[in-house]
Amino acid sequence: xxxxxxxxxxxxxxxxxxxxxxxxxxxxxxxxxxxxxxxxxxxxxxxxxxxxxxxxxxxxxxxxxxxxxxxxxxxxxxxxxxxxxxxxxxxxxxxxxxxxxxxxxxxxxxxxxxxxxxxxxxxxxxxxxxxxxxxxxxxxxxxxxxxxxxxxxxxxxxxxxxxxxxxxxxxxxxxxxxxxxxxxxxxxxxxxxxxxxxxxxxxxxxxxxxxxxxxxxxxxxxxxxxxxxxxxxxxxxxxxxxxxxxxxxxxxxxxxxxxxxxxxxxxxxxxxxxxxxxxxxxxxxxxxxxxxxxxxxxxxxxxxxxxxxxxxxxxxxxxxxxxxxxxxxxxxxxxxxxxxxxxxxxxxxxxxxxx
Amino acid sequence: xxxxxxxxxxxxxxxxxxxxxxxxxxxxxxxxxxxxxxxxxxxxxxxxxxxxxxxxxxxxxxxxxxxxxxxxxxxxxxxxxxxxxxxxxxxxxxxxxxxxxxxxxxxxxxxxxxxxxxxxxxxxxxxxxxxxxxxxxxxxxxxxxxxxxxxxxxxxxxxxxxxxxxxxxxxxxxxxxxxxxxxxxxxxxxxxxxxxxxxxxxxxxxxxxxxxxxxxxxxxxxxxxxxxxxxxxxxxxxxxxxxxxxxxxxxxxxxxxxxxxxxxxxxxxxxxxxxxxxxxxxxxxxxx
Amino acid sequence: xxxxxxxxxxxxxxxxxxxxxxxxxxxxxxxxxxxxxxxxxxxxxxxxxxxxxxxxxxxxxxxxxxxxxxxxxxxxxxxxxxxxxxxxxxxxxxxxxxxxxxxxxxxxxxxxxxxxxxxxxxxxxxxxxxxxxxxxxxxxxxxxxxxxxxxxxxxxxxxxxxxxxxxxxxxxxxxxxxxxxxxxxxxx
Numbered sequence: 001x002x003x004x005x006x007x008x009x010x011x012x013x014x015x016x017x018x019x020x021x022x023x024x025x026x027x028x029x030x031x032x033x034x035x036x037x038x039x040x041x042x043x044x045x046x047x048x049x050x051x052x053x054x055x056x057x058x059x060x061x062x063x064x065x066x067x068x069x070x071x072x073x074x075x076x077x078x079x080x081x082x083x084x085x086x087x088x089x090x091x092x093x094x095x096x097x098x099x100x101x102x103x104x105x106x107x108x109x110x111x112x113x114x115x116x117x118x119x120x121x122x123x124x125x126x127x128x129x130x131x132x133x134x135x136x137x138x139x140x141x142x143x144x145x146x147x148x149x150x151x152x153x154x155x156x157x158x159x160x161x162x163x164x165x166x167x168x169x170x171x172x173x174x175x176x177x178x179x180x181x182x183x184x185x186x187x188x189x190x191x192x193x194x195x196x197x198x199x200x201x202x203x204x205x206x207x208x209x210x211x212x213x214x215x216x217x218x219x220x221x222x223x224x225x226x227x228x229x230x231x232x233x234x235x236x237x238x239x240x241x242x243x244x245x246x247x248x249x250x251x252x253x254x255x256x257x258x259x260x261x262x263x264x265x266x267x268x269x270x271x272x273x274x275x276x277x278x279x280x281x282x283x284x285x286x287x288x289x290x291x292x293x294x295x296x297x298x299x300x301x302x303x304x305x306x307x308x309x310x311x312x313x314x315x316x317x318x319x320x321x322x323x324x325x326x327x328x329x330x331x332x333x334x335x336x337x338x339x340x341x342x343x344x345x346x347x348x349x350x351x352x353x354x355x
Numbered sequence: 356x357x358x359x360x361x362x363x364x365x366x367x368x369x370x371x372x373x374x375x376x377x378x379x380x381x382x383x384x385x386x387x388x389x390x391x392x393x394x395x396x397x398x399x400x401x402x403x404x405x406x407x408x409x410x411x412x413x414x415x416x417x418x419x420x421x422x423x424x425x426x427x428x429x430x431x432x433x434x435x436x437x438x439x440x441x442x443x444x445x446x447x448x449x450x451x452x453x454x455x456x457x458x459x460x461x462x463x464x465x466x467x468x469x470x471x472x473x474x475x476x477x478x479x480x481x482x483x484x485x486x487x488x489x490x491x492x493x494x495x496x497x498x499x500x501x502x503x504x505x506x507x508x509x510x511x512x513x514x515x516x517x518x519x520x521x522x523x524x525x526x527x528x529x530x531x532x533x534x535x536x537x538x539x540x541x542x543x544x545x546x547x548x549x550x551x552x553x554x555x556x557x558x559x560x561x562x563x564x565x566x567x568x569x570x571x572x573x574x575x576x577x578x579x580x581x582x583x584x585x586x587x588x589x590x591x592x593x594x595x596x597x598x599x600x601x602x603x604x605x606x607x608x609x610x611x612x613x614x615x616x617x618x619x620x621x622x623x624x625x626x627x628x629x630x631x632x633x634x635x636x637x638x639x640x641x642x643x
Numbered sequence: 644x645x646x647x648x649x650x651x652x653x654x655x656x657x658x659x660x661x662x663x664x665x666x667x668x669x670x671x672x673x674x675x676x677x678x679x680x681x682x683x684x685x686x687x688x689x690x691x692x693x694x695x696x697x698x699x700x701x702x703x704x705x706x707x708x709x710x711x712x713x714x715x716x717x718x719x720x721x722x723x724x725x726x727x728x729x730x731x732x733x734x735x736x737x738x739x740x741x742x743x744x745x746x747x748x749x750x751x752x753x754x755x756x757x758x759x760x761x762x763x764x765x766x767x768x769x770x771x772x773x774x775x776x777x778x779x780x781x782x783x784x785x786x787x788x789x790x791x792x793x794x795x796x797x798x799x800x801x802x803x804x805x806x807x808x809x810x811x812x813x814x815x816x817x818x819x820x821x822x823x824x825x826x827x828x829x830x831x
Binding site (some may be wrong): 009010077081083084085087183184185187322325328329330333334340344345349352 | 359363365388389390391392393394395397398399400402422423424427428429430431432433436459460461478489490491516517518520522523524539540541542543561563564587588589602603604605619
């Protein structure tokens, strides 16, 4: 029989997309999931997709999750591809987490502090027992007693330490921060760009790297100085107005790690900082980010750079899951031309070796 | 396409890419960093090539897209559709009719002309990456034209295997200044890059680099006097069209060792068959 | 002061002008026609089109004294900020400026060198130069009115910096051509 090259790629693609749509919907006897339901009831997924998708829009994130069948990296990719086409109207002024409307605030380094410890909606002390009552769609939820925290008296813990000079000062820069979504990464990468990369980075990758620093690969003796979650205002300052106006609110999670530092010839012993900030409720990510941020400051602080988490180039080039998933998965695209050249090469080398 | 600009990218992005392209042409073989955007196709699927094509393409262009030399591979079909949809440009499978050719892993067999542009999709623009993983270091090496590392690697190949063992993505020197990755084309295609009449543009989206070779530019595959560069191809004519000088795909036809070697360049093969050329496995097709 | 319009069809005209510049860079010295902008005094149509095609708020621009009259038009249509030569990404000049006053890139980042758009009296008649280098199968002849008499020597000093160096886009009326740093130039 004669060989007939496979044709009809276009038809195959259409068929694949139709099949995918059917799979996505699942059994039509089951009611369709609404975007609103995802937004309301899968909030932590929405938060993660907004963080890694670099776009704060709960509804679009929920839509992306629905479209991606709950594949959160695929959903983040959908958001990224959408945000890339959006015009930029303005840059916000820096958000002020010190005046965050607190929903959760814990410090591991003081027993009590002004404003107190606020547990908030946390899984921390849940016993991980499957809650079979949730099988019932109509299960009642008992009302919770929410005490609104008094955000006015809730200074950021590092500021408390900083007053005594025990913690390195935050460096205020008047320079415009870099933007990795507009300009390619260059080295040495300043901390603003590093933090942006981490804030967009893959939670799993940062978690693994942060964890590695705790096991001796670039250890920095971290203490969770403070973790706070809540709502902050976003303000812009139009040039023609000369003062800032509030354009909306964001929910953020901020983590300030306080790390032991023995000092150097020029710097007295003091604590150093690692910083994490992510969209939504993303405590795990914010903490991992703070660990990795501090690890990447090794060379700036005169420490030996020996571990993966301390290698800025390694971390920044591999933290983005959209880049990573693309390149790993592209291996499934046809490579038969290259493989054929390798095949012929090996055959020829074997033949020449045999002669 | 409603709601999107011509060829998808906004004009600001196109200007940024166009500036990078002009610098790339002015410095043949040098990797120019650019603000690569997230495209609606994944990194690895040709986002660099797509951004370059989108920045170059105009309404009068005729676009050809190939992957592995073939117009009908799924990713080539998908990219061609993307541009047909977003730019409304005419598309073709005929190499001779195209003004812009976007490719992954091959250069067409037919010699390209002065009025054509070929855009390569590049997964890894850094030719030294297997030898030095730090881009800070490789950038320094390019700055100094210090390519000792690559020469040592090739020398070690010769010492161990009696020959240079690279069969694709075979490194080239452009204009005797920059070491460059030709993208993962088979070494068979390398000689086509040398003194090519067409402009060659390279886009690496994930790695955020653009580079270029102007027409009529010397592109030399690295080698040694006593181990000259040589191309690799299956030692058969095409089973369908009988071509003895085109790059061949190996197709497994049964589970008893059956093999068929056919042109990887599907347009080249079809054109030859239409002109009456028949290979040893092709006559049956003609009879059917 | 009223400003004349930019491109009639911003997307298509920019693409078409870009292709002309790309082709000119790729084949140094070859002259291309670019279509329609009503250029602001004292710029020619080609120079105005190149600015609209390539300059924006990300590209600081230097103007020579003669080009300053078009500063308002350029700022309005491109958003480019006007800077000193040593900080510029583009220069717009009606007389060849001192090339050494512009960023010429670094060994590691030669792409950060400036591009100078130079308006000349003619690309059809005048002094003849022989060009050789990438993009040229055989040496090409460039004919220009409006370059200094020692241009070949000035250029060779720039070319000698390769891979660093300034790239030049020459414009006259509706025509343009380009001299990338990679090209070497002799008097014909």
